[in-house]
Amino acid sequence: MPFTIAISKTRTPFGQNIWLKLFLVVFLIIWASTFAGTTDMSNWILENVLVFLFLPFLMITYKRYQFSDVSYLLFCIYLCLHVYGSKYTYAENPFGYWLQEATHSSRNHYDRIVHFSFGFLLAYPMREMFLRWLSYPKWVSWVLPIEITLSISAFYELIEWAVADVFFKAQGDAYLGTQGDVWDAQKDIMLAFSGAILATTIVTVVKRVFNVYEK
Secondary structure, three states: OOOOOOOOOOOOOHHHOHHHHHHHHHHHHHHHHHHHHOOOHHHHHHHOHHHHHHHHHHHHHOOOOOOOHHHHHHHHHHHHHHHHHHHHOHHHOHHHHHHHHHHOOOOOOHHHHHHHHHHHHHHHHHHHHHHHHOOOOHHHHHHHHHHHHHHHHHHHHHHHHHHHHHHOHHHHHHHHOOOOOOOHHHHHHHHHHHHHHHHHHHHHHHHHHOOOOOO
16 A cells, blocks of 8 residues: 655555554553543643644545545654653653753753654644645745744734633643743744755755655
8 A cells, every 4th residue: 555645646544554553553542541640631621632733634624625645654753752741741741850861951951852842843744734634836835834833823822812811820830831041932943944944945855855756
């Protein structure tokens, strides 16, 4: 069974798509393990609002709009990183502590990894959506993922502020995970923005090296 990319002309139905089933099983196992092992259930629920909204969107739109296998793989990786962070809270993530010790850093950088991954992993699916679903011009499909990543990242920081200061004060500190950095929000936005630029740059280089034609 071929592993489809954005410009592949065909898509494999879910019932025959072994790759998509594998991605779904892997994610559900990791998601269940984070639920069972979370140290803060209120924070887990709050962090997983994204998952509760995103998965139904993918399922509802699947019959009419199917992403490529590459895009579903990127979705899976990003969601796994996100829910793993929700298990312990981002600021107290064990992998982040290991990385902090290994690099002699002053903070747990797991949240920064996920923010960078937001741009790096999701720019390609956004590009595919504009290119294949909406039939936008090629240059628009390159520019919009970067612009949208920047916009969503800034909007997400506003949501975090609202959660922390207005709606859920008890979970606010854990949800923000600033770890004393007054520029945390700006750095998170910059990392997501940089991730999207890097992803689109890599795709551009690969496309030119292998002479891949796009409509």
